[in-house]
Amino acid sequence: MRTRVPxxxxxxxxxxxxxxxxxxxxxxxxSSSWKSMLFRLIEDHQVDEANRLFARIPSPSIQLYTMxxxxxSRINRVDQAFxxxxxxxxxxxxxxxSMIKTALGIGELDLAWKLFDEMPExxxxxxxxxxxxxxxxxxxxxxxxxxLRMPExxxxxxxAMISAYxxxxxxxxxCRLFEKMPQPxxxxxxALIGGxxxxxxxxxxxxxxxxxxxxxxxxxxxTYACVLTACANASELGLGTQLHxxxxxxxxxxxxxxxxxLVNLYAKCKQIEDSIKVFNEKQERDVVSWTALVTxxxxxxxxxxxxxxxxxxxxxxxxxxxxxxxxxxxSCCGLEALDRGKKIHVTTVKLGLDLDVFVGNSLIVMYxxxxxxxxxxxxxxxxxxxxxxxxxxIIVGCAQNGYTSxxxxxxxxxxxxxxxxxxxxxxxxxxACSHSKMLGRGRHIFHLLQHDSEVAMKLEHFVCMVDILGxxxxxxxxxxxIQNMPMEPNTIIWLxxxxxxxxxxxxxxxxxxxxKVFEMEPDNSAAYVLLSNIYASAGRWNDVSQIxxxxxxRGIMKVPGSSWITLKETRHEFVCGDRSHPxxxxxxxxxxxxxxxxxxxxxxxxxRFALHDVDDEQKEVALAHxxxxxxxxxxxxxxVEGSTIRVIKNLRVCxxxxxxxxxxxxxxxxxxxxxxxxxxxxxRDGLCSCGDCW
DNA sequence: ATAGGGTTAG
Numbered sequence: 001m002r003t004r005v006p007x008x009x010x011x012x013x014x015x016x017x018x019x020x021x022x023x024x025x026x027x028x029x030x031s032s033s034w035k036s037m038l039f040r041l042i043e044d045h046q047v048d049e050a051n052r053l054f055a056r057i058p059s060p061s062i063q064l065y066t067m068x069x070x071x072x073s074r075i076n077r078v079d080q081a082f083x084x085x086x087x088x089x090x091x092x093x094x095x096x097x098s099m100i101k102t103a104l105g106i107g108e109l110d111l112a113w114k115l116f117d118e119m120p121e122x123x124x125x126x127x128x129x130x131x132x133x134x135x136x137x138x139x140x141x142x143x144x145x146x147x148l149r150m151p152e153x154x155x156x157x158x159x160a161m162i163s164a165y166x167x168x169x170x171x172x173x174x175c176r177l178f179e180k181m182p183q184p185x186x187x188x189x190x191a192l193i194g195g196x197x198x199x200x201x202x203x204x205x206x207x208x209x210x211x212x213x214x215x216x217x218x219x220x221x222x223t224y225a226c227v228l229t230a231c232a233n234a235s236e237l238g239l240g241t242q243l244h245x246x247x248x249x250x251x252x253x254x255x256x257x258x259x260x261x262l263v264n265l266y267a268k269c270k271q272i273e274d275s276i277k278v279f280n281e282k283q284e285r286d287v288v289s290w291t292a293l294v295t296x297x298x299x300x301x302x303x304x305x306x307x308x309x310x311x312x313x314x315x316x317x318x319x320x321x322x323x324x325x326x327x328x329x330x331s332c333c334g335l336e337a338l339d340r341g342k343k344i345h346v347t348t349v350k351l352g353l354d355l356d357v358f359v360g361n362s363l364i365v366m367y368x369x370x371x372x373x374x375x376x377x378x379x380x381x382x383x384x385x386x387x388x389x390x391x392x393x394i395i396v397g398c399a400q401n402g403y404t405s406x407x408x409x410x411x412x413x414x415x416x417x418x419x420x421x422x423x424x425x426x427x428x429x430x431x432a433c434s435h436s437k438m439l440g441r442g443r444h445i446f447h448l449l450q451h452d453s454e455v456a457m458k459l460e461h462f463v464c465m466v467d468i469l470g471x472x473x474x475x476x477x478x479x480x481x482i483q484n485m486p487m488e489p490n491t492i493i494w495l496x497x498x499x500x501x502x503x504x505x506x507x508x509x510x511x512x513x514x515x516k517v518f519e520m521e522p523d524n525s526a527a528y529v530l531l532s533n534i535y536a537s538a539g540r541w542n543d544v545s546q547i548x549x550x551x552x553x554r555g556i557m558k559v560p561g562s563s564w565i566t567l568k569e570t571r572h573e574f575v576c577g578d579r580s581h582p583x584x585x586x587x588x589x590x591x592x593x594x595x596x597x598x599x600x601x602x603x604x605x606x607x608r609f610a611l612h613d614v615d616d617e618q619k620e621v622a623l624a625h626x627x628x629x630x631x632x633x634x635x636x637x638x639x640v641e642g643s644t645i646r647v648i649k650n651l652r653v654c655x656x657x658x659x660x661x662x663x664x665x666x667x668x669x670x671x672x673x674x675x676x677x678x679x680x681x682x683x684r685d686g687l688c689s690c691g692d693c694w
Numbered sequence: 695a696t697a698g699g700g701t702t703a704g
Contacts, residue, residue, distance in 0.1 A: 036695070093697075094696045126698080132699075163699070187700045189700085222700050223700080224701085257702045264703065327703075362704095
């Protein structure tokens with residue numbers, strides 16, 4: 001929205017008229033009663049009503065004009081604000097300041113500058129308003145320049161500059177200013193505490209709070225809200241609880257900001273019951289507090305409750321906003337609930353929020369985490385505004401769903417638009433290459449990353465590269481990379497190498513590698529399972545039984561494989577050889593039928609994978625009755641013919657199941673989406689999206 | 695109670 005510059009302003013200097021000429025009848029008493037009536041209406045957002053009253057005032061004072069202007073400005077009726085400003089017989093500095101603020105409110109920075117330059121006399125408030133506005137436009141250097149140039153500074157001006165520094169991440173500069181300012185007040189402290197917290201320095205924020213507390217300065221509700229948030233982020237439940245009882249004694253518990261901070265505090269500290277309690281005792285339930293609760297349920301893995309609460313909020317008549325949607329969609333991911341995610345998508349469209357960049361990003365994540373990468377891409381292509389998160393989200397989504405070349409293509413498009421990648425972008429790309437065993441492209445991306453001065457290399461990048469090298473059989477090079485990297489290796493990177501050893505049956509490297517894991521994490525079952533599988537594949541049964549003995553002695557249990565499918569919001573979970581499901585008879589009958597049909601297609605069980613399970617009793621039946629096969633069979637008999645089946649497995653999909661499900665997809669003419677612990681497999685027409693690089 | 699500074703969810 002562009003606002004025309006009003007004629008009086010572009011004319012240059014405004015003329016001040018003596019007030020008495022214009023309101024001869026106004027007495028101070030009369031004016032104060034007009035004022036209180038206007039004030040009440042404006043506070044109540046009844047601006048039209050206020051304007052009718054204003055029109056009846058014989059010669060309104062400058063103050064009354066300015067009140068009306070601010071009333072319009074607050075509800076974004078900017079044209080009317082400017083019209084009144086044009087009409088007023090004289091303007092004081094406050095009126096000009098109101099107009100600067102109005103211009104900034106609609107994003108008209110140029111207009112704000114114009115007003116600031118043309119007003120006859122700026123005061124400290126004019127300067128402070130501009131500093132604040134420049135900060136909102138990320139023009140921190142211009143704000144700093146104004147701050148240094150302003151003729152006099154009061155505490156509010158210092159505070160504005162401290163906040164501006166904090167908002168642009170320049171916490172050190174904020175501290176420097178705070179040290180230098182003559183009279184820091186509780187607002188200065190609150191700004192500095194909040195600034196540290198918001199820039200990831202919650203511990204330092206709490207240390208600052210301790211200083212404030214010792215100074216004996218009286219805390220305001222804002223300070224409590226701010227500090228409670230820092231407690232939440234630093235997981236300082238103890239301090240948070242003390243502050244809670246303290247603020248109750250001060251009578252601050254009904255403050256909306258404070259109570260929302262408490263809802264957040266308890267949710268983040270995994271005290272969801274207390275969080276619910278605070279929320280239920282809260283007088284007004286607004287979007288923010290309700291969103292805090294929805295998010296809180298999500299953080300406590302109570303996604304069903306989260307979505308229930310989201311629905312309650314909508315039914316209560318409170319309109320969700322970007323944040324609410326992003327939390328609700330996140331819970332859809334947690335439940336793999338594509339159907340409910342789609343319903344929420346419809347709601348975002350109704351509210352016109354689906355094109356919002358944050359909501360759009362959440363929708364992309366929801367679709368790709370629920371295995372519907374095609375709808376993710378449709379959404380990505382329809383977004384007219386994108387940020388780095390958008391690009392990262394779609395790249396990671398493609399990587400997890402086997403769309404490797406598309407991920408690389410999107411990266412090229414991103415670079416053509418000069419969007420600077422970050423460490424997540426590179427991780428996504430390397431993951432994509434690893435999933436498709438693209439050694440050359442992987443090396444290329446790794447090279448780009450090493451020479452990208454804007455991105456710091458992280459351990460996870462090396463994990464990805466080791467994974468690529470390992471999968472492509474370059475075990476020695478992978479081992480060398482681990483030994484020469486600039487940070488300490490963790491068990492994850494050794495396990496990546498170990499699993500490559502399994503793929504390429506390399507006992508020598510496996511021995512060295514597993515030794516590292518046993519030293520670092522003797523209780524990690526993955527290394528034992530992998531090593532024993534490597535020995536078993538080589539027929540070295542003595543070594544296998546030795547490892548099993550070791551596991552038994554150390555009391556290490558392997559994580560049992562399980563797969564599940566969600567139908568009509570109910571989760572049906574299966575483990576290998578499971579007969580506990582009410583429809584077990586039908587499921588096994590279907591599996592037998594599939595077995596016959598698959599044999600006709602020339603399928604033979606790949607017995608190498610019978611060794612996948614360490615436990616003896618599961619060995620024989622294992623292959624035919626693996627959990628993922630059970631879940632697929634259940635899906636086939638419980639859903640409409642032709643519809644897509646979506647299965648999730650907690651571990652990696654077994655190789656035999658992978659071949660079998662490919663054929664099943666062709667046999668029954670269905671798309672089957674299987675999400676395992678690392679990625680998605682889209683089976684269709686006898687093929688898998690992973691190109692068998694599982 | 696004419697204008698500026700701090701506060702809640704993601």
